[in-house]
Amino acid sequence: MPQLPKTMSDDLVQLGRPARREPRQVNLPVEMGTTVVFDTLAAFEAARDGRYQSGTLYYGRYGNTASFELEKMLATLEKADDVTLTSSGVAAITMALMAVCGPGKHLLVADHVYGNTRGFCDGVLTRMGVEIEYFDPMLGAAIVHLFRDTTCAVMFEAPGSGTFEMPDIRAIGTAARDAGIATVLDGTWATPIFCQPLTLGVDVVVASMSKYLTGHSDCMMGMIASRGDIGAQIRKTTFAFGDKTGSQEVFLALRGLRTLKMRMEHFDKAGREMATWLAGQPQVKKVLHPAFDTCPGHANWARDFNGAAGLFGVIFHPCPDDRVRAFVDALHHFGIGVSWGGYESLVLPVKPVRTATPWTEDGQLVRFNIGLEDLDSLKADLAAALPILTR
Numbered sequence: 001m002p003q004l005p006k007t008m009s010d011d012l013v014q015l016g017r018p019a020r021r022e023p024r025q026v027n028l029p030v031e032m033g034t035t036v037v038f039d040t041l042a043a044f045e046a047a048r049d050g051r052y053q054s055g056t057l058y059y060g061r062y063g064n065t066a067s068f069e070l071e072k073m074l075a076t077l078e079k080a081d082d083v084t085l086t087s088s089g090v091a092a093i094t095m096a097l098m099a100v101c102g103p104g105k106h107l108l109v110a111d112h113v114y115g116n117t118r119g120f121c122d123g124v125l126t127r128m129g130v131e132i133e134y135f136d137p138m139l140g141a142a143i144v145h146l147f148r149d150t151t152c153a154v155m156f157e158a159p160g161s162g163t164f165e166m167p168d169i170r171a172i173g174t175a176a177r178d179a180g181i182a183t184v185l186d187g188t189w190a191t192p193i194f195c196q197p198l199t200l201g202v203d204v205v206v207a208s209m210s211k212y213l214t215g216h217s218d219c220m221m222g223m224i225a226s227r228g229d230i231g232a233q234i235r236k237t238t239f240a241f242g243d244k245t246g247s248q249e250v251f252l253a254l255r256g257l258r259t260l261k262m263r264m265e266h267f268d269k270a271g272r273e274m275a276t277w278l279a280g281q282p283q284v285k286k287v288l289h290p291a292f293d294t295c296p297g298h299a300n301w302a303r304d305f306n307g308a309a310g311l312f313g314v315i316f317h318p319c320p321d322d323r324v325r326a327f328v329d330a331l332h333h334f335g336i337g338v339s340w341g342g343y344e345s346l347v348l349p350v351k352p353v354r355t356a357t358p359w360t361e362d363g364q365l366v367r368f369n370i371g372l373e374d375l376d377s378l379k380a381d382l383a384a385a386l387p388i389l390t391r
């Protein structure tokens with residue numbers, strides 16, 4: 001048979017479900033189960049010995065047919081050697097860090113990381129005897145000056161949570177690799193549709209699948225994708241903690257992923273249109289959206305990404321906190337809440353936490369997640385509430 005062309009769009013439809021077997025349901029069922037039984041003790045022992053490998057059915061906690069299919073699908077999308085599913089995005093971050101850190105080691109963490117990443121580093125890893133050092137995410141290749149003999153890994157994010165600086169993934173990945181130091185990148189924002197960091201020199205990509213990957217605000221899940229030997233250690237660590245994703249969640253992830261590309265294409269377009277519109281409003285000082293040149297690291301985004309997610313920040317001209325609170329409360333189409341990447345628009349004021357370099361932007365930072373609503377409705381909602389900021 002001739003080799004047919006195959007793209008990510010084809011993979012999103014064809015992977016993670018039965019093929020070439022009939023008759024068959026299009027989708028895999030929700031697969032519930034604890035004990036797996038074998039016909040012979042020898043077959044049981046073979047499964048036990050291979051239980052750390054994705055695809056080996058041994059016991060419910062180690063995964064099942066559907067979760068292995070999902071791991072395989074994600075590995076194809078991320079161009080990874082290994083993918084391990086976790087119970088949440090936070091679990092993906094903590095399991096990946098537990099796999100690379102140890103007592104007496106030094107961990108470099110970008111100053112703009114997700115709040116719970118900082119919380120885990122400061123609250124748990126330091127207690128384990130890991131020395132945490134926060135660094136300016138825009139350092140690029142100059143990160144080599146922070147490397148020590150004991151440095152085990154660099155943890156960073158693209159772009160930064162809440163503040164959207166886009167680091168030079170290639171420069172940091174290359175510098176760390178040359179020094180034999182692992183890199184862990186939180187790639188939740190871009191998804192593999194817009195960036196595949198493992199192809200840019202990063203060793204490990206973690207993501208909250210609760211956001212775009214599952215995409216419907218109904219599912220908590222995370223994933224760790226990696227290249228090279230590190231995957232085995234990550235998988236063993238995750239199983240050692242007993243972390244596991246639920247069967248219902250696996251089903252929802254396989255369903256959500258089918259539409260990932262078309263959703264991301266919409267969020268790319270809609271996010272840029274809303275950010276452009278907001279940039280034109282008199283209350284707005286600056287838009288922090290990686291596709292705009294007002295965002296630090298915009299050139300890195302332009303070089304390494306082929307699209308932008310629908311989550312961005314806006315800095316409003318300085319005004320008292322109570323005006324921002326009243327503005328947010330006045331919005332009808334934007335829900336107030338954490339997380340993002342579902343189908344619905346969200347808004348949340350952000351107070352950046354910085355310990356390596358101070359946050360010097362004057363003004364009020366507000367984060368917007370653009371959903372699937374009509375953009376004219378979203379603009380009308382914002383237009384009605386924006387005057388509250390200058391009243």
Ligand SMILES: *Cc1c(COP(=O)(O)O)cnc(C)c1O
Nearest residue numbers: 088089090114186188208210221
């Ligand atoms: C939400 C988020 C997480 C955590 O994911 P959960 O699935 O909510 O645990 C991690 N990293 C980033 C960048 C996030 O936005």
